[in-house]
Amino acid sequence: MTIGPRLPGKVALITGGASGIGAATAATFAEHGASVVVTDMNDNLGREVVNSIRTAGGEAIYLHLDTTDEEQWTEAIVETLSKYGALNILANNAGIADRRSDNKSTVKIEDTTVEGWDKVFAVNSTGVFLGVKHVIAPMRAVGGGSIINISSIYGIVGSGAGSAYHSSKGAVRTFTKSAAIQCANDRIRVNSVHPGFVDTPLTANTHADPELMAPRLNATPLGRFGTAQDIAMGCLFLASDESAWMTGSELVIDGGMLAQ
Numbered sequence: 287m288t289i290g291p292r293l294p295g296k297v298a299l300i301t302g303g304a305s306g307i308g309a310a311t312a313a314t315f316a317e318h319g320a321s322v323v324v325t326d327m328n329d330n331l332g333r334e335v336v337n338s339i340r341t342a343g344g345e346a347i348y349l350h351l352d353t354t355d356e357e358q359w360t361e362a363i364v365e366t367l368s369k370y371g372a373l374n375i376l377a378n379n380a381g382i383a384d385r386r387s388d389n390k391s392t393v394k395i396e397d398t399t400v401e402g403w404d405k406v407f408a409v410n411s412t413g414v415f416l417g418v419k420h421v422i423a424p425m426r427a428v429g430g431g432s433i434i435n436i437s438s439i440y441g442i443v444g445s446g447a448g449s450a451y452h453s454s455k456g457a458v459r460t461f462t463k464s465a466a467i468q469c470a471n472d473r474i475r476v477n478s479v480h481p482g483f484v485d486t487p488l489t490a491n492t493h494a495d496p497e498l499m500a501p502r503l504n505a506t507p508l509g510r511f512g513t514a515q516d517i518a519m520g521c522l523f524l525a526s527d528e529s530a531w532m533t534g535s536e537l538v539i540d541g542g543m544l545a546q
């Protein structure tokens with residue numbers, strides 16, 4: 287295998303691409319030759335990501351996509367195919383945490399409302415299901431594809447953090463395996479990625495509070511928080527043909543946390 291751009295000629299759609307891991311993944315995919323469809327609900331930030339990709343010489347467009355809305359998925363796929371003629375890669379990255387109003391600590395089970403639980407599941411689980419559902423036909427039409435579902439270390443183990451987050455990310459983990467089996471005959475690979483503690487806008491408040499930050503850092507053997515780029519590189523591997531024989535797998539990128 288030669289070393290060089292790893293996604294030449296591929297078309298990739300990324301959800302939650304306006305920020306953090308999604309933005310880094312979009313930039314990395316574009317740098318490796320993919321045409322990238324950056325989607326998000328935050329249109330201003332999403333357009334900024336596209337502008338910086340274009341400034342760096344990459345190819346990208348921005349589309350508004352609330353991943354919980356099935357009609358918006360239909361529209362996004364139609365627009366992607368109309369612009370680029372194919373869809374080869376989907377990174378189901380959009381996600382939210384179930385935090386208290388101070389945006390630092392997570393809610394306890396006894397304080398979790400059904401509304402709050404459903405909101406987290408709508409984005410973290412239903413949004414992932416809808417993405418997979420709507421890319422199967424276009425990927426089948428081009429002989430296969432790669433779907434990357436962003437779960438979390440908290441989709442594998444428990445902690446004192448929000449139970450809706452854990453459960454919704456656990457659902458992504460097993461949904462990924464179910465989808466991998468259903469889609470294998472169509473040569474569509476489906477894998478999950480499980481980041482540890484990564485510095486992004488999602489974790490900024492938590493990591494800015496020494497009391498909340500220290501236990502996370504202490505639990506990470508490599509002694510630093512991850513960067514969005516650390517996760518984007520794993521997504522690049524799963525998106526590329528280098529992972530051609532991987533499906534239904536879990537890629538843990540966590541600085542060693544789950545090795546303990």
Ligand SMILES: NC(=O)c1ccc[n+]([C@@H]2O[C@H](COP(=O)([O-])OP(=O)(O)OC[C@H]3O[C@@H](n4cnc5c(N)ncnc54)[C@H](O)[C@@H]3O)[C@@H](O)[C@H]2O)c1
Nearest residue numbers: 302304305306307352353380381438481483484486487488
């Ligand atoms: N940062 C971490 O430590 C960490 C750890 C494990 C897993 N993750 C997962 O990684 C993914 C990305 O997280 P991040 O840290 O980059 O967060 P982030 O908050 O920086 O980015 C998330 C993006 O998703 C978008 N989004 C939220 N709801 C959406 C919806 N319904 N439709 C479309 N877009 C929506 C937001 O606008 C935002 O741009 C999430 O699924 C998160 O759960 C993050």
